[in-house]
Amino acid sequence: MSKLAIISDFHMDSNHFSEEELLVFEEVLREEQVTDLHFAGDISNDLYGISFPYLNRLSRSFIVTYNLGNHDMIGLTENEIDKKDFLIKKLGNKTLLAFHGWYDYSFYGGDLGKIGHFKDNFYFDRKIHRDFDDQMTTEILLEKLNQVLNSLEGDVIVALHFVPHAHFIIDTRYEKFERFNAFLGSKTFHETFLKYPNITDVVFGHIHQRYNPTVIDQINYHARPLGYTYEWEILRKFLIKYPKFQDDTIRQPKKNYNHIKELVEWKEYKKEHLKDEFRSAMTTFNF
Known part of the structure; x- marks a missing residue:
């Protein structure tokens, strides 16, 4: 029996993982008897300098695959992005199909005329340079996706980085x-x-919010992104256990985390519960 684990939004540089913490992650994989590991995008902000050396290291113990997220695409050409897209991997009588995904603004109901300015001046992806506009990039991707899916027989598990259904979009006023x-x-x-x-199953990330497995039109959707440390479940539990460290005057989670990240109590709690956080962010399949 083999086991595939899929994890997204690892963000190993932004999370400043120490060597000890990376070893904890690898220990969790062994404890869960994972044989195959797939990263569904956003491993780091430096694919060649940070992500690949770590993937090579993991490959000594696990069969490792990946698809790109937007953070992984920084500094890559369209050709490099395209060459790394659409992984097909047999899992016994199942198939893993992994592709990057992208966006076409279809989850936004506002004035599309403002979106280009917002992206060029504020959004992270201003650092990424695609050959086509976002709608055309998605259209080209969908054409290839249909071609690949038409060629696959048997049950298919899909992994991508970007959100595939409006159910997982946070409604905000x-x-x-x-x-x-x-x-x-x-x-x-x-x-x-x-x-x-x-x-049968679709696994994705990008939203940095975890959901219980959700069935939509007979497809099992899994969103368990690891995300940034200040978004973690164990941080929420820490602040419940130690309410004296919760500053109600700080509204932004990142600023709240910066307020407590050097505390001895937090460091000890994080060390004790880090395995739980990694486990919570993995979706697994036996094959």
């Missing part, structure tokens, strides 16, 4: 935050998946 929904993914992914009844 504030236009400033709603604009981010434009860059989360595309509803056309789910519409495409519906044409292929052999798709």
Whole structure:
């Protein structure tokens, strides 16, 4: 029996993982008897300098694959991005299909005329240079996705980085935050998946919010991104256990985390519960 684990939004540089913490992650993989590990995007902000050396290290103990997220694409050409897209891997009588995904603003209901300016001046992806606009990039991707899915027989597990269904989009009344929904993914992914009844499961990330497994139109959706440390479940539990460290005057989670990250109590709690956080961020399949 083999086991595939899929994890997204590892962000190993932004999370400043120490060597000890990376070893904890690898220990969790062994404890869970994982044989195959897939990263569904956003491993780090430096694919060649940071991510690849770590993937090579993991490859000594596990069969490691990946698809790109937006953070992984920094500094890459369109050709490099394209060459790393659409991984097909046999898992016994199942198939893993992994592709990057992208966005086409279909999750945004506001004025599309403002989106280009927002992306060019504020959004992270201004650092990424694609050959085509976002809608055309997604359209080209969907054409290839249909071609690949038409060629696959048997049950298919799909992994991608970007959000494939509006169910997972956070509804907000504030236009400033709603604009981010434009860059989360595309509803056309789910519409495409519906044409292929052999798709049993879809695993994705990008949203940095974990959901329980959700069945939509007979497809099992899994969103368990690891995300940034200040978003972690164990941080929430720490602040419940130690309410004296919760500063109610600080509204932003990142600033709240900066307020406590050097505390001895937090460091000890994080060390004790880090395995739980890694486990919570993995979706596994036996094959």
